[in-house]
Amino acid sequence: MELEAYLKRRQAIINRALGKYLPSVQELPGTIHRAMRYSVLGPGKRIRPVLVLAACEAVGGKISSVMPAACAVELIHAYSLVHDDLPSMDNDDFRRGKPSCHKQFGEAIGILTGDALLTYSFQLLSSGNKPAGNGSASEVRLRVIGEVARAIGTQGMLGGQVADVEVTRRRSVKPQLLQFIHTRKTGALIAASVRVGALLGGASPKAYQALSRYGQRVGLVFQLVDDLLDRDGVVELSGEAAVRRQAERLTRSACAALAPLGRRGQPLMGLAEFILTRES
Amino acid sequence: MELEAYLKRRQAIINRALGKYLPSVQELPGTIHRAMRYSVLGPGKRIRPVLVLAACEAVGGKISSVMPAACAVELIHAYSLVHDDLPSMDNDDFRRGKPSCHKQFGEAIGILTGDALLTYSFQLLSSGNKPAGNGSASEVRLRVIGEVARAIGTQGMLGGQVADVEVTRRRSVKPQLLQFIHTRKTGALIAASVRVGALLGGASPKAYQALSRYGQRVGLVFQLVDDLLDRDGVVELSGEAAVRRQAERLTRSACAALAPLGRRGQPLMGLAEFILTRES
Numbered sequence: 001m002e003l004e005a006y007l008k009r010r011q012a013i014i015n016r017a018l019g020k021y022l023p024s025v026q027e028l029p030g031t032i033h034r035a036m037r038y039s040v041l042g043p044g045k046r047i048r049p050v051l052v053l054a055a056c057e058a059v060g061g062k063i064s065s066v067m068p069a070a071c072a073v074e075l076i077h078a079y080s081l082v083h084d085d086l087p088s089m090d091n092d093d094f095r096r097g098k099p100s101c102h103k104q105f106g107e108a109i110g111i112l113t114g115d116a117l118l119t120y121s122f123q124l125l126s127s128g129n130k131p132a133g134n135g136s137a138s139e140v141r142l143r144v145i146g147e148v149a150r151a152i153g154t155q156g157m158l159g160g161q162v163a164d165v166e167v168t169r170r171r172s173v174k175p176q177l178l179q180f181i182h183t184r185k186t187g188a189l190i191a192a193s194v195r196v197g198a199l200l201g202g203a204s205p206k207a208y209q210a211l212s213r214y215g216q217r218v219g220l221v222f223q224l225v226d227d228l229l230d231r232d233g234v235v236e237l238s239g240e241a242a243v244r245r246q247a248e249r250l251t252r253s254a255c256a257a258l259a260p261l262g263r264r265g266q267p268l269m270g271l272a273e274f275i276l277t278r279e280s
Numbered sequence: 281m282e283l284e285a286y287l288k289r290r291q292a293i294i295n296r297a298l299g300k301y302l303p304s305v306q307e308l309p310g311t312i313h314r315a316m317r318y319s320v321l322g323p324g325k326r327i328r329p330v331l332v333l334a335a336c337e338a339v340g341g342k343i344s345s346v347m348p349a350a351c352a353v354e355l356i357h358a359y360s361l362v363h364d365d366l367p368s369m370d371n372d373d374f375r376r377g378k379p380s381c382h383k384q385f386g387e388a389i390g391i392l393t394g395d396a397l398l399t400y401s402f403q404l405l406s407s408g409n410k411p412a413g414n415g416s417a418s419e420v421r422l423r424v425i426g427e428v429a430r431a432i433g434t435q436g437m438l439g440g441q442v443a444d445v446e447v448t449r450r451r452s453v454k455p456q457l458l459q460f461i462h463t464r465k466t467g468a469l470i471a472a473s474v475r476v477g478a479l480l481g482g483a484s485p486k487a488y489q490a491l492s493r494y495g496q497r498v499g500l501v502f503q504l505v506d507d508l509l510d511r512d513g514v515v516e517l518s519g520e521a522a523v524r525r526q527a528e529r530l531t532r533s534a535c536a537a538l539a540p541l542g543r544r545g546q547p548l549m550g551l552a553e554f555i556l557t558r559e560s
Binding site: 111 | 425
């Protein structure tokens with residue numbers, strides 16, 4: 001299958017770049033660098049950085065110019081998993097088939113590792129090659145930093161996480177609150193990944209708008225499929241069939257939004273399909 | 281005393297700005313915004329943001345252009361305190377005379393509040409008024425983001441914190457490791473605050489170098505005085521008298537570094553003296 005090959009190639013490039021950008025364990029203080037590498041490297045679908053690269057290419061940008069940003073987005077995802085797994089949060093002992101970060105390194109290092117991944121992602125976003133965008137390169141990069149910070153702040157990923165903590169405490173779920181968690185906890189960073197690739201790839205305003213729409217819809221689908229796989233969240237509220245129909249409708253709408261990009265949008269269509277049909 | 285009046289005026293301006301920039305509790309999700317405000321507002325010497333403003337003014341910049349960055353630096357300081365206080369770290373139930381964030385809001389919200397303050401600080405750094413610096417405004421701001429990320433990453437504040445966790449575990453202290461903790465855990469963010477003010481204030485290369493030297497020394501003094509007040513760290517190793525002499529020597533050297541700035545450097549000299557002689 002063509003998409004599978006595309007995905008494998010992209011994942012390999014990203015894994016190499018992550019290994020290169022993450023601080024080496026030889027560098028002091030070694031413990032935290034080891035814990036950062038432990039939490040990021042190894043298995044992982046790399047959907048967010050793949051979306052950054054694909055959005056960049058869809059507007060004719062070079063992937064070398066977005067690699068630091070693509071890696072930054074993956075480090076942010078890893079930070080969110082490390083903190084989510086902590087005993088006072090989801091209390092998960094395993095992640096991707098091995099002990100979670102705090103199980104391996106202790107709780108204090110677990111907290112600090114998440115902090116370090118988040119901090120380092122902004123260092124990566126502030127550096128990197130010259131982006132291809134219109135306007136000053138620095139302006140584009142600053143805008144990207146603002147976009148990412150908002151997407152993962154209290155109006156985005158963190159807001160979704162806080163609402164999730166509150167829902168768990170209350171043991172009752174209001175549909176509106178669930179919708180809030182949905183659009184923010186996972187969707188915001190997925191959508192931002194697409195916008196980051198578009199901005200750094202030098203998207204025209206029209207192409208940026210198209211990719212923005214695509215990203216927003218794909219972000220929602222990602223979360224709906226999570227709920228379908230876990231049989232919780234909106235699936236408990238609306239039933240499997242209705243949620244699957246919604247996810248399919250949103251995927252079609254995401255692909256339709258790519259029309260202005262012509263053939264260049266094809267890998268993104270494949271990725272939307274992959275996000276809809278994934279089984280883990 | 282003149283310095284006291286200067287400090288009070290600056291602290292009042294900063295407190296007002298913090299109150300304005302921090303998300304309102306009316307905004308959803310309210311809990312995390314309440315916890316962010318709880319952890320930042322209220323008593324606090326605001327030394328880091330005061331240094332940002334003073335360094336900016338020392339090179340002829342306007343403080344309005346550095347207020348977002350000054351607040352960002354204080355939010356980063358607050359994030360580090362919130363995470364340091366957590367049960368798996370220092371396990372402190374009180375902070376500035378009231379329950380620490382996790383005691384007030386629970387451990388999960390404590391972790392997320394630190395994350396939110398750190399994230400929001402980068403959002404603030406990416407926005408703000410046009411800096412007065414030479415070169416493109418965006419370039420200066422990007423450089424500031426890189427400086428701050430490095431100062432609080434594993435080669436800076438976080439590295440010091442990790443080393444501190446490891447020292448506590450081992451219950452033995454090597455002088456070299458203690459030195460590492462010292463220069464990084466507190467000193468790195470203090471030194472960065474001065475550089476941030478200088479960069480955004482439009483410092484010439486010569487003025488920037490002078491302020492860099494000043495900031496590095498003052499950062500070290502800050503940590504030495506912490507140890508003198510707590511009677512631990514290097515004080516246990518070298519004795520109170522030797523540490524006090526070192527702090528005094530560094531303060532003189534910090535003030536001497538300000539010579540190229542002429543009269544404009546005077547508030548910074550006062551602040552160095554304040555950091556040396558503070559009693560809490």
